Amino acid sequence: MSGVLFHEQTARQRIASLADAGSFVELLPPPERITSPYLAQLGIPVSFDDGIVIGHAKIGGKKIYLAAQVGQFVGGAVGEIHGAKLTGLFKAAARDKVPCVLIIESGGVRLHEGSSGEIAIAETMRAIFECRALKVPTIAVIATDIGAYGGIGILSTCCDYRIMTEHGRLGISGPIVIEKWMGKKAYDSANRALVWKTSGGKTKYLLGDADALAHDSPEAVRDAIARLLTKSSAVSLASVKARQKDLEKRLKKFGTTDDPDAVWKGMGVRDIGAASLASGPEFAALAKRGK
C-alpha cells in the first residue's frame, strides 16, 4: 500500500515518471530564466519556469508534446509567460501533428497579470480545436486537489479526453466561490466529502465528464494516456448539439437533488460505502456508468 503517488509529485517529477526514460526535452528551460516581470514588480517570488514545464517526450516510443503545471506556484495560475508557453505548445502540436498532453493543476487565470492569462487561455482553446480538426489527440490529466478550475477547467473540456484520479477536481467556480454566491446552506465548501462528491474525479467519471479514472500512481496515469493517445475527433456542430442534449438529460435527472449520493446511485453505484473507498478501475467496476 505504499509507493509514489502521482498527486504528491512535483510537475517535473510527474513528467520524468510519465515519459520514456531520458526522452523529455524541455523547451524554455530554467537556465533561460524567462520569469514573470509582473510578479517581480509586486514583490512576489518568481519561478524559472513561471509555473509550467513544457517540452516534447516519448510515451511508449510515441512522440508527444507534454506540459505540466506547477500548482504550488501561485496556484498554477496562468500569467503572460505561462500562457504563452501553453499556447505555443498546442500550436506546435497542431503544426507538427504530434499529440499533446497537459497535466493540469490550476485555478485559472493569474489575476496579477490582467487579461493576458484570459487571452492565452482563449488562444490555447483555439489551438486545441485546431489540433482536433487535424485529428491530433489532445489529453488533459487532472489528478490533484488544486484541480482544473476557472478558464483552465473550461480549457480541459475542450480536449479530446480527460483522465482523472480520485484526488482530481474539475469545475469552473471553486467551492468557496460557490458558497459565497449561493450561501453555506446551498453549498458548504468546508464539507470536503460534499466537495469531492460533486467535483471530484469519481463523480466526473460517473457523469462522463472524465473519460478515464486512473489510480493515483504515475504508472496508472501513463497507461491511461497511452490508451487514449490513438484517437481524436473534430469538434462539430453535431457533436456539440449531442453534448448539449446529454447535459439537458442530466439536469432533468439530477437537477433537483441535493444529495450527491443520489447522483452516484442514479449512475449505477450500488454500494456507496465500498465505492467511496475504491479507486481507479476498481471504482469503475462498482458502477455501471450510464453514458
Place this chain on the structure above:
Amino acid sequence: MITAKTALRRQNKAQRIERVGKLARGKFVSPDKVPEILRRIIEPGDILCLEGDNQKQADFLANQLATLENKDLRDIHLVMSCITLPAHIELFKKGMIKQVDFCYAGPQGGAVADLVKAKKFPVGAIHTYNELYARYYIDLTPRVALIAAAQADRKGNLFLAANTEETPAIVEPTAFSDGIVFAQVNEIVDKLPRIDIPADQVDLVVQAPYPMHLQALFTRDPAAITDVQVLMAMVALRGIYEKYEVQSLNHGVGFNTAAIELLLPTYGERLGLKGKICKYWMVNPLPTLIPAIESGWVESVFAVGGEVGMERYTAARSDVFFTGRDGSFHSNRAMGQLAGHYAIDMFIGASLQIDINGNSSTVSKNRITGFGGAPNMGCQPTGRRHPTKAWLKAGAEANPGPGSPPGRKLVVQMVETFQAGRVPTFVEELDATDPSIRKALHGVTPVMIYGDDVTHVVTEEGIANLAACRSIAERQAAIRAVAGYTPVGLKRKKRETEDLRARGIVQLPEDVGVRPSEASRSLLATQDIKGLVRWSNGLYDPPSQFVDW
C-alpha cells in the same frame, strides 16, 4: 450559615442533598433545574472539581455553572485537569474563583494569559495529571465533582464508553469523602453495556440535552507529514529505537511520531526490526498506528483516553486494545499515566521551545498552556527497579555513580529546529522564565520536561545524546550542534561539534546509516486518511473534517 468547615462532612453532605429536595426525582434531575441545583449543592469555600481533560468535557454542567452569578457562587477553589471551554473562563470573569489548581489550558491558553495579566487568575499551581489526581486524595479533595458519562441506568450506574479517562480518578476521592458526585450523561437506558462507576458513588444524574464534548486530538492526517519529518523519523528509528531495542513506549501527538508509526511496516520491516521493537504501547488509539497493528508489530496498547472514530476498530482488535466484557474499548488516564511513568522504555515527544540546557516548555508570554501528562512520562522514575534491555543500556551510557540507579528511561525530544513561520525552537532562555509568569506561579518556571531528564534530542540535523554528556558545558555544546541554523545553533564551535561527533555524542543522519536523499513520504505505509481507513478494512471512521470521500 453552615459552612463546609464547621460541620461534619457527612452531615453536611446530607444537608446539601436535602436542599435539592423536590428538584430531583431520586438521583435524577431535569436539565432546566441544573443551575438551581448547583446553587444549592455548592457552598462558599468549596473545592469544586469539574471533569474535563484535553479530550472529554462535562461541558453541559460547566455551561450551566457559568450561568450563575457571583452572588450564587463565590470563593470557589476550582480543581480541574484542563481549562478548555469558554464557560471555564467565564467563571473567572465573574469573580467566582478564589483559587484554581489545574494541569493544562490548551485552547484557552491565550485567555488564561490575559486573565493572569488582569490578575483575575489566582492560580495555586499548574500540575501534571497524576500529580493533580494524587492531590485529590491529600489536600485537594473535592466537595463536589461534576462529571460526564456516556450512559446511566435507572439506578444511577454509569457507563463511560471509550472515554473513561479521568472519571474514576475524580469520583473515588469525592465519593469516599462524603463529597457529591453529579454526572451528566448522554442517555439514560434500562441496561448498560457494562458498569464503569457503581451507582452508590453517584449522587445526581442529568441527561444532558447534547452529547458531551469529545475532542479528536490524536488524529494526524498522514497527508500533512513532510519529507523532513520522515527524515527525522528514520534517524530516530535507527539511532534510538534500533540501537536500544525499545520495546515499550509512549508517543506524543505530533506529526514526527506519526511518521515513525507509519514507517514501521515499511522502513522498519526492511531493517528487520519487527518483533524487536515497539511491541507494547501506552498511547491513545492513534489512527496512524493502524498499519503497524495490521502488520503484526503491536502486542498491546493501553490508553489514557479514546479517539473519535476508533471505536469500531479498537473493538475489532480486542487482542491488542483493552476492552470491557461488552467488547468495547476502555481507557484510564490515571492508570495510563502511571504505566507511562514506570513501565515503558521510552517517552518521545515534541515541544515548542527547548533551551540550551535541554529544558522545554509550551508556555509563551501570550499563551499559558501548562503540562498535561507529558512530564509524568517524560521523566526519570527513580522508583523503578525492573530492568529491560533499553533501560540498562541507556543507564550504562549515563555512567551512573555509586548512588544512582543502574538504568534510565529514554526521554527523547524530537523537534524541527524551526517551528512554522521561522520561529526558532531552540532558544538561549525559555519564554516561560518571564518574571510575570513566574510571579503568578509563586516562583516556579513552568518547565515541561527538565533537561536533566532528557536523554536525547533529535532534530533534522541529527541526534544529541545528552545522557552521555559529562558536563553542563558539553550538554550545551551537544544541543547547539543539532540546533541547525537557529541563533542557538549558529553559536556552535566546529571543533567542539567534531569532538562530540567523534565520541558518538552527536550523530548526523549518515552516522546512523540514514541517507537524507532517501527520506521521502513515499516510504510511509499510507499517505492519507483514506489509506488508514483502507488499512483498517473500513473499521476506522475518521471525523468528518478529515473525510473527502
Place this chain on the structure above:
Amino acid sequence: MEKFAKAFPSKPLPSKTAKPWALAGVVGSGNLEVLVERGGRPTDTMQCHVETSIPGYKASWLAALADFAHHYPAGGTKVTINDQGAPPVLVNLRLRQAYDHLTKGDK
C-alpha cells in the same frame, strides 16, 4: 523581497557531470527552487544568488550555503535560489537534491 549574492570557497566539481544544470523544489509557500548550473568561474568557488520573500534571515542563509560549499565539491557552480519562506532544512535538502541530479542525473 531580499536579494543577496555571495561566493563561497568549495572544492571543484567533478570534471564530468550528468547534466549541465539541475533544478530541485518549487516556489510555493514555505518552499523554494534551487537551480544549480555548471560553468561558473572561478572553479574553486560556489557562486550563490538568493531572492527570498522573507527578509531578515541573511545570517542563516549564508551559514547554510557555506556549510554546503564546505561539505560538497561544488566549485565552478552557479547556484540560484527563488525562495518563498523555506526553512533552512529545506534549503539544505533542495541543494543536495539539485546537486545529486547535476552530478548523477535524475534517479
